[in-house]
Amino acid sequence: MYPTRFRYEAPRSLDEAIGLxxxxxxxxxxxxxxxxxxxxxxLRFASPTLLVDLNTVPGLDHHDVDEQGNLHVGxxxxxxxxxRSALLKSTQPxxxxxxxxxxDPLVRNRxxxxxxLCHADPQGDWASVVLALGGSVVAAGPGGRRxxxxxxxxxxxxxxxxxxxxxxxxxxxxxxxxIPAGGYLKLERRVGDFATVGVAVAIERDGDTVTRAGIAxxxxxxxxxxxxxxxQALVGGPLTGDVIEHAAGLAAQAARPQGDHRGSAEFKRHxxxxxxxxxxxxxxxxxx
Amino acid sequence: xxxVRVIEEGPDQGDVPTRRITVTVNGRRSVVECExxxxxxxxxxxxxxxxxTHLGCDTTNCGAxxxxxxxxxxxxxxxxAVQADGRAVTTVEGxxxxxxxxxxxxxxxxxxxxxxxxxTSGMLMAAKALLAENPDPTEDxxxxxxxxxxxxxxxxxxxxKSVLWAAAKLRSDEPEPEA
Numbered sequence: 001m002y003p004t005r006f007r008y009e010a011p012r013s014l015d016e017a018i019g020l021x022x023x024x025x026x027x028x029x030x031x032x033x034x035x036x037x038x039x040x041x042x043l044r045f046a047s048p049t050l051l052v053d054l055n056t057v058p059g060l061d062h063h064d065v066d067e068q069g070n071l072h073v074g075x076x077x078x079x080x081x082x083x084r085s086a087l088l089k090s091t092q093p094x095x096x097x098x099x100x101x102x103x104d105p106l107v108r109n110r111x112x113x114x115x116x117l118c119h120a121d122p123q124g125d126w127a128s129v130v131l132a133l134g135g136s137v138v139a140a141g142p143g144g145r146r147x148x149x150x151x152x153x154x155x156x157x158x159x160x161x162x163x164x165x166x167x168x169x170x171x172x173x174x175x176x177x178x179i180p181a182g183g184y185l186k187l188e189r190r191v192g193d194f195a196t197v198g199v200a201v202a203i204e205r206d207g208d209t210v211t212r213a214g215i216a217x218x219x220x221x222x223x224x225x226x227x228x229x230x231x232q233a234l235v236g237g238p239l240t241g242d243v244i245e246h247a248a249g250l251a252a253q254a255a256r257p258q259g260d261h262r263g264s265a266e267f268k269r270h271x272x273x274x275x276x277x278x279x280x281x282x283x284x285x286x287x288x
Numbered sequence: 289x290x291x292v293r294v295i296e297e298g299p300d301q302g303d304v305p306t307r308r309i310t311v312t313v314n315g316r317r318s319v320v321e322c323e324x325x326x327x328x329x330x331x332x333x334x335x336x337x338x339x340x341t342h343l344g345c346d347t348t349n350c351g352a353x354x355x356x357x358x359x360x361x362x363x364x365x366x367x368x369a370v371q372a373d374g375r376a377v378t379t380v381e382g383x384x385x386x387x388x389x390x391x392x393x394x395x396x397x398x399x400x401x402x403x404x405x406x407x408t409s410g411m412l413m414a415a416k417a418l419l420a421e422n423p424d425p426t427e428d429x430x431x432x433x434x435x436x437x438x439x440x441x442x443x444x445x446x447x448x449k450s451v452l453w454a455a456a457k458l459r460s461d462e463p464e465p466e467a
Contacts, residue, residue, distance in 0.1 A: 001346050007305060008324030008370055031368075038366045039348045041325070051324065055371060080360070104436030106351055106414065109360045110367065191435040192349065 069175025178204030314382030351437035401450030403441035
């Protein structure tokens with residue numbers, strides 16, 4: 001399967017990339033890892049007239065922690081880089097846990113976290129995880145840079161908040177203020193399949209008290225779902241069995257699953273409840 | 289040697305823009321001119337006539353087209369050829385040496401690691417990357433590393449055995465480090 005014809009540019013700087021996108025208009029697309037875009041081109045679900053390849057732009061493959069403890073993940077940082085990262089294990093254990101669950105090892109060597117956020121697939125893993133952690137995307141355009149929280153960045157299925165001449169240059173996950181915990185659980189039929197259901201839970205604690213919580217759901221709606229009520233139910237006290245059960249129920253209510261070949265809507269909703277409970281119970285056991 | 293088949297399509301769109309790239313495949317440098325939409329897998333197979341790289345699903349699922357790009361295993365059906373500009377690509381043709389088969393190829397022979405053989409070149413390349421990073425993998429680590437490569441014949445048992453055989457062989461070939 002061949003993509004339709006397009007013009008290809010490999011800019012040497014971010015400014016050049018932005019200039020090309022500006023000039024290319026709505027039919028220009030950014031190419032980073034290409035693990036979603038290239039299949040879409042081949043199936044001709046997408047037929048951009050211009051591809052701007054970021055892979056030749058230096059300075060975008062980083063992942064590092066700044067002086068305030070915020071984690072920055074550059075647009076060319078591959079899933080595989082994050083999977084192998086000692087830094088991630090020590091600073092963002094929830095992200096370290098999800099990195100090895102994304103797609104398969106071959107795709108992880110090319111695909112990027114920022115690209116996954118931009119692709120905004122309701123079945124994508126990273127959007128839920130970064131949303132639960134309160135992260136944001138930094139967009140660079142002709143007018144400068146702006147930071148967009150992931151909750152506002154993912155507009156809908158395969159829709160993001162970028163203007164056509166903006167490049168998502170990095171994702172930023174804020175430093176945890178308390179002791180971070182949580183996890184990501186994903187139900188998939190086989191390695192590399194999209195999530196039937198995925199649940200991201202990120203909490204921060206001061207002693208036993210939960211001081212911040214985020215819960216987001218993968219694959220159970222038309223877009224990544226933020227289960228804000230469920231998260232709020234965890235804040236202000238310890239993780240007791242009753243609190244966990246209540247939050248798990250609220251998260252299941254927030255899900256908007258549709259039945260398909262991967263399972264019925266009831267099954268998926270049930271799995272949201274199970275996964276929220278399981279992550280929080282494991283979190284409690286690890287702390288004890 | 290380095291000519292690339294022109295893709296025929298629809299009415300004439302005038303001059304088809306091509307791009308000149310330099311790619312080193314199995315240690316051999318080639319300068320090729322190709323359309324940006326040409327996939328790396330097609331450059332290897334049709335342009336460079338290296339047909340050991342197979343195209344299975346063509347939808348980023350099966351891993352039959354796995355090659356190493358700068359030593360990392362990737363699906364060559366999901367990367368544009370122009371993106372290999374300046375990179376080193378290793379295909380299954382680059383495994384054996386004049387003195388004989390690569391230990392991975394020997395392992396697949398010894399442990400009956402293939403039946404129809406269609407997935408084998410991809411399996412070999414993914415396994416090569418694993419053993420470069422982890423010379424003494426557990427069975428679980430082998431399964432994990434090959435989880436992006438599908439085989440519809442073997443049930444994977446003998447593929448895993450083959451990789452473990454090769455790992456042991458490669459370790460025994462290594463000179464013992466000085467104590």
